[in-house]
Amino acid sequence: MKTNRTSAEFQPNRVLSYFKAEWRALLIVTVSGLIYNIGLLAGPWFEGTMTGYLVEILNGTGQFSGMLMLVISFAVVTAVVQISRYVKRFYVRRFANNVNRRMKETLYGSLVKKSRASLREEGEGNIMTKAILDVDDCVEGMRKFTTEIFDTGVALTAYLCMLLWYDWRLTILCMLFPPISYVTAEKMKKVIQKAGAAYKEQSGRLSTATLDRAENAMTYRVFGLEKKRQAVYEENLTSYEKAAVKANIWNAAMPPIYRIISMAGVFFILYFGQKNVLGTGWQAWSIASFTTFLVCFVKLSVKSSSAAKLFNAVHKAQVSWNRIKPLLPQEEGNETDEVKVKKTPVEALKVKHLSFTYPDGKKILDDISFSAKKGQIIGITGAVACGKSTLGKAFLCEYPYEGHITVDGAELQNME
Structure with missing residues (x-):
C-alpha cells in the first residue's frame, strides 16, 4: 500500500516535528537572521566613528567630505541590515502561521472524533480554550524562541566580542549584571506559570458557562432558573477578569525590571570609560571608542533583557503545550489510503x-x-x-x- 512518507513521519505531539515541517522557512530565517544581527555591529562602530569625526571637524582637523562618506556608508549598511530584518521577520511570521494552522487542524481533527459525552465530561468551554487560546500561546512561544535565537543569541555574541576587543576588563565588569536578569526571570518562572494556568482555567470555565447559557436558555426560563444562572455567570465573569488582570500584570511588569538590571553596568562605563579617554584607565580610548563601547553595551543590555523576557514567553508556552498535548494524536497518518x-x-x-x-x-x-x-x-x-x-x-x-x-x-x- 502506498503511504504518504511526510505525513507518516510527522508527529503532532512533538514540538520538534513542527520545526522540521517548516525547514524551508527556517532556512531563510537563518540566513537573513545572520546577516541582520552581524550587521548590527556596524551601528555602534559608525555612531562612534561619526562622533569622533564630528569632534575633529569642530576642532578644525577634519573635513566635511569625510563625514559625508561616513553618513552615506552608514545609510547603505543600515538599508541592507533592515532589509534582512524584514525578510527574517516575514518568514518567522510565516513559520508561526503555518504551525498555528497545522496544530489547530490536527487538534480539531482529533476533537471531532470524540463523542459529545466525553467532550462534556472534560468541559466544552475548556476544550474551546485549548483549541484556540492554548494553541495561540504555544505558537507564540515557538515564534519568539525562533526570533530570539538570532535577535538575542547571535547579537549578544557579536556585541560581546566587540566589547572584549575594546576593553576586556571593563567588559567583564559590566557583564556581571545581565546574568542577574536571567536568574531573576528564572526565579519568576513558577509565579508566571501559575498565573497563566489560572487564567486559562478560568477562561475555560467562562466558555463553558457561556455555552450552557446559550444551549439551555429556554429550559432555565421555563423552570424559573434564569436569574440564578445569571448570577453564576456573573461570578465566572468576575473571576475571569481578575485572573486575566493578574496574568497580564506579571507578563507586563517584569520586562522593564529585567532591562534595568541588565543596564546597571552603564555606571561602570561612565566611570572607567572616562578614565580610558583621559589616558589613566586600562585602555587608551578616543571619544569615538568611548561612544562605540557605550552604544554597544546599551544595545547588548536591550537584547539581554529580551532574552529574559523570552523566558516568560517560553514558560507560558509550556503551560499551553501541556494542556493541548493529550488531545493531539501520536502520529498523523494518511487516512485517505487506509479508510474508505x-x-x-x-x-x-x-x-x-x-x-x-x-x-x-x-x-x-x-x-x-x-x-x-x-x-x-x-x-x-x-x-x-x-x-x-x-x-x-x-x-x-x-x-x-x-x-x-x-x-x-x-x-x-x-x-x-
Whole structure:
C-alpha cells in the first residue's frame, strides 16, 4: 500500500516535528537572521566613528567630505541590515502561521472524533480554550524562541566580542549584571506559570458557562432558573477578569525590571570609560571608542533583557503545550489510503429497548422501540426537556445508550 512518507513521519505531539515541517522557512530565517544581527555591529562602530569625526571637524582637523562618506556608508549598511530584518521577520511570521494552522487542524481533527459525552465530561468551554487560546500561546512561544535565537543569541555574541576587543576588563565588569536578569526571570518562572494556568482555567470555565447559557436558555426560563444562572455567570465573569488582570500584570511588569538590571553596568562605563579617554584607565580610548563601547553595551543590555523576557514567553508556552498535548494524536497518518467510506442508501432502521440515563442518575429514555423503512417520516413530540433532543443525539452516537439501534442489521454505535 502506498503511504504518504511526510505525513507518516510527522508527529503532532512533538514540538520538534513542527520545526522540521517548516525547514524551508527556517532556512531563510537563518540566513537573513545572520546577516541582520552581524550587521548590527556596524551601528555602534559608525555612531562612534561619526562622533569622533564630528569632534575633529569642530576642532578644525577634519573635513566635511569625510563625514559625508561616513553618513552615506552608514545609510547603505543600515538599508541592507533592515532589509534582512524584514525578510527574517516575514518568514518567522510565516513559520508561526503555518504551525498555528497545522496544530489547530490536527487538534480539531482529533476533537471531532470524540463523542459529545466525553467532550462534556472534560468541559466544552475548556476544550474551546485549548483549541484556540492554548494553541495561540504555544505558537507564540515557538515564534519568539525562533526570533530570539538570532535577535538575542547571535547579537549578544557579536556585541560581546566587540566589547572584549575594546576593553576586556571593563567588559567583564559590566557583564556581571545581565546574568542577574536571567536568574531573576528564572526565579519568576513558577509565579508566571501559575498565573497563566489560572487564567486559562478560568477562561475555560467562562466558555463553558457561556455555552450552557446559550444551549439551555429556554429550559432555565421555563423552570424559573434564569436569574440564578445569571448570577453564576456573573461570578465566572468576575473571576475571569481578575485572573486575566493578574496574568497580564506579571507578563507586563517584569520586562522593564529585567532591562534595568541588565543596564546597571552603564555606571561602570561612565566611570572607567572616562578614565580610558583621559589616558589613566586600562585602555587608551578616543571619544569615538568611548561612544562605540557605550552604544554597544546599551544595545547588548536591550537584547539581554529580551532574552529574559523570552523566558516568560517560553514558560507560558509550556503551560499551553501541556494542556493541548493529550488531545493531539501520536502520529498523523494518511487516512485517505487506509479508510474508505462506502456510501450506500439506508433501507431499514430498527430501535429495540432503547434507554439512556444521565451520569447524575436521571433516566430520560426508557425502553423505546420502533422501526422505520426508507421513505417514512416519523414525528417525535413531547414537553420541554422530555428527551427529544437526547433521542436525536443517540442517533448521532453522541451519548452511549442502552439497547439497540440497527441500520440495515448493523449496530449503529459499532459503525465507523
